[in-house]
Amino acid sequence: MTIHRNPVDDPGFERGLQKLTPERLSAVVHQVLDTEAAARLKIYLATCVHCGLCSEACHWYLSNRKDPEYSPVGKVKETMAKLVELRDTVTHDDLRAMARIAFTECNVCRRCSMYCPFGIDIAYLLLTIRRFCHLLGIVPLYLQDTVNSHSAAYNQMWVGQNDWIDTLLWQEEEAQSEVPSAAIPLEREGADIMYSVIAPEPKILAQLIGNMAQIMAVAGMSWTMPATDGWDNSNMAMFSGDFEIMGRVERLHWDTALRLKVKRVVMGECGHAFRGSAYDGPKWLGWLHPPIPMVHAVDFYHELITSGRIRIAKKIKGPITLQEPCNIVRGLGLGEKLRFLMNAVCEDFRDVEPNREHNYCCAAGGGVINCGPIWKAERVRGNKEKAKQLAATGATTVITPCHNCHSGIEDIVGHYKLGMHVKFFSDLLLEAMEIPDELRG
Amino acid sequence: MAIDTAVLTSWDWHPAERTIADLTSLAETLGTIVETAWSEDGEHVAVVGRQDDEYRLGRETGALDTVFEKLRQVRFTPDNRVFGLAKLDDAWTVVFDQEPWEERFDFAWNPVLSADGSTVAVQITRDNQCSVAVNGTPWEESFTALRELAISADGKTVAATVQTTALKEADVPGFFAGTWTIAVNGTPWEARFINTWGVCVHPANGSVAAEVRHLDQTYGIAENAKAWEQRFGCVWEPLFHPAYDRVLAPVRLGGMWTLAENGQPLWKGRYHQLWRVAAPAGNNRFAAVVAHDFGRWTVAVDDAPWPIGFSDLVLTPCFSPSGERVAAVFRDAGTWGIVVDGKPWDHRFAMAWDPLFSPGGREVLARVEVEDGVTLALDGTLWSARFDTLAPPCFDPAGERVLVRGMRRGHCIRQVVDLKTLRG
Incomplete structure (x- = not known):
């Protein structure tokens, strides 16, 4: 199946492909599929019945006119399923497409797993493709530069x-x-x-x-x-x-x-x-x-607030909504505490729908925003759904207690002209908390 | 490095408690006390005070005159001089007892002191280039980046991880062509690697070793500019045996970890993790922290893991002076403890610091935090005294008394206690 996406050239992909030898490809296929991934991968692939219930869970799918190519199961079909089938006979075009899907069209936010009847960790499958691509040296340029900085x-x-x-x-x-x-x-x-x-x-x-x-x-x-x-x-x-x-x-x-x-x-x-x-x-x-x-x-x-160490002196005026970071809400369950905080400091907190663990990803997480300016237009297009969700609240400020969310939402606010300020929660807390006179000096 | 016996003998070991400094009183002239440091013998205290935008150094006798724009990371040398990082006239340098080095830098940080106290090396920047200043003199060479520093016990060898080539933004091919190496006393090794980390210097002979990531992205160890031939999936920082000419490092083989020497696995055991390698000066042994089951941590001595395991962590093993006994801090199910030769003490603590063997190796002493303060525990028995903070304790040469340096309600207290008192 041809991937019908806007062409994007990432020098990071070509760098790896130019140096790739059949021997290296064969060795990496074996390392990833037969040693590192092994049983978990096989069980997931054998369990998936291609029912498509994961599709509606994905903001990329929803934002791209429900094109099945953007559904989680569609992405797995074009990446891991293809790799398992073809192993070291995959072509350079296959590898380009796999890298693009795995790195730039999946935020590994794990919303789809909640809607999978078998609870398959689809993000794991895409992360395993990323591992495969990393070992081949086929990684988006700016993401690799970020990793180089880490190293x-x-x-x-x-x-x-x-x-x-x-x-x-x-x-x-x-x-x-x-x-x-x-x-x-x-x-x-x-x-x-x-x-x-x-x-x-x-x-x-x-x-x-x-x-x-x-x-x-x-x-x-x-x-x-x-x-x-x-x-x-x-x-x-x-x-x-x-x-x-x-x-x-x-x-x-x-x-x-x-x-x-x-x-x-x-x-x-x-x-x-x-x-x-x-x-x-x-x-x-x-x-x-x-x-x-x-x-x-x-x-x-x-x-700090529930223990009384921080007291709220005044609530912030104006309609304020919330972007919930997947890794601490869906992943850690902080949705209720986040709402406690919002209600503690905001006069007019406008909740989003859907929310808590069902909320949509910002489309920046999972390393996608770190793929850099090359991919920005695709990323912003890939989360029209989030823009609709935020716009529906009528809020003029959105709180993002996550740096990736913050940058991703700023891009969406700008592109879709949502007219919102994007802030961290500490910005609100600083405005709202009581600073005792004895500490003011 | 252990303190020389002749030096230890010269200290006051009379069992008594003395107040060395009253921080409340010092704060009246120095302002807010932001740092405190003890001399090794417990006879002196240095403090940094901040008043408005001015920083001053204080000793137990009172405030000193010089005013700094910043003053931080003050410490004592073994001969009781105080040094720290200071900002003067918008430039950084090192000050010794208020006396700054002549050389000034755009920034200076991470001062390291040789064990013999003869040498202070500090990382510096000038004109966006990084280098090292040793006892006030900068290396002639400077580098794009310089991140880790190591020094020999005698201060004669200073080594650093350095990046020798500047890269433009997102120059991924340039980075993978290799821009990092090790510089020894300012001279970089010829070889370049993708990365270098974990630089260490042999405490006696000045040999230098480090972790390297080769240009094919495999990992290895390089010693004195020559890399081990063998490559691995990953490695951790090497360690020189303090008394023998041996360098060892944890290496990852087929997804499991073991200990290797000169590129060859030294231990037969394969572990889910192996790190925090330690070696005693007293004999030719090695110990390391290992996960022999996934998520269960213990100490392996010469490849023999203790049967006991802990859920959270084990810190670097500490040998007795002869090297026969081993103790370590552990954390298990959220509480801290001390394990000695595979047997944990009964008490659990809010925090525990590295254990210390007595000179004869019979007793084990540790700083620990309990509900009502910080104290010492000797062979698992808690001392009745409590402090707000404690500096590392020290045994007298006979192993009969302990020097305690502690802070209690704003007072810096020097106390010598015998082991019987510690046992209550």
């Missing part, structure tokens, strides 16, 4: 160690302009919490770190941040199929927390980073679960 700099945006520390010192000063006693304690061994973030924060959204310094000061928390690598909890290697780099990144993140002797890691507002730190990374490293608790920012804010 060399232990963060996803080539942030230098000097820039990291300097940014924290700067954001400490910024926080102190609002709350003079605020601090960003670096390398404080024995603190209760290590706070970890993802690289866009020091690189382009440094104020979010300053936000957290104020929140921690008001809440009176014992916390620290590392002045070494290991501060970035994100992991695009998990999505490129480079599990060796994925494991390395996660190991350093956890080793940094263990070196600082903290009781738990609290992470900023990001969805995939929770998945990498709490599930995929630890499993590859031999852990059944993270070595110490990992707390997502949404969970943490909920704890």
